[in-house]
Amino acid sequence: MDGTTSNGRSRRLVARVVAVLAIAAAIVALVVVIGGSNGPSDGGGGDRAARRSAEREKTQNSPATYVVQPDESLTEIAARFDVSVDRLLKLNPEVDPQLLQEGQTLKLR
Secondary structure, X not given: OOOOOHHHHHHHHHHHHHHHXXXXXXXXXHHHXXXXXXXXXXXXXXXXXXXXXXXXXXXXXXXXXXXXXXXXXXXXXXXXXXXXXXXXXXXXXXXXXXHOOOOOXXXXX
């Protein structure tokens, strides 16, 4: 034997377990903090404000109008500019999605 008592080994083991648990608790706290900023919305006003800000930025960076190119569909245009087909139709009530023609100008916002 190396002169270590059973009681001394038990204390060291308990100290190591406590240290490991403290490290685990710190990791969990970091995951909660980091994950909380990108996680699902809890309905708080901060998330809504962030979404509105992102929408404003997206709108400001997109063109106001678009000229239809050959063989394009309203669905393709909507996807390209991250807007729904319904929104495009509301903005352009005179447009017939079945008769979209090259050179037509569409309002995007």
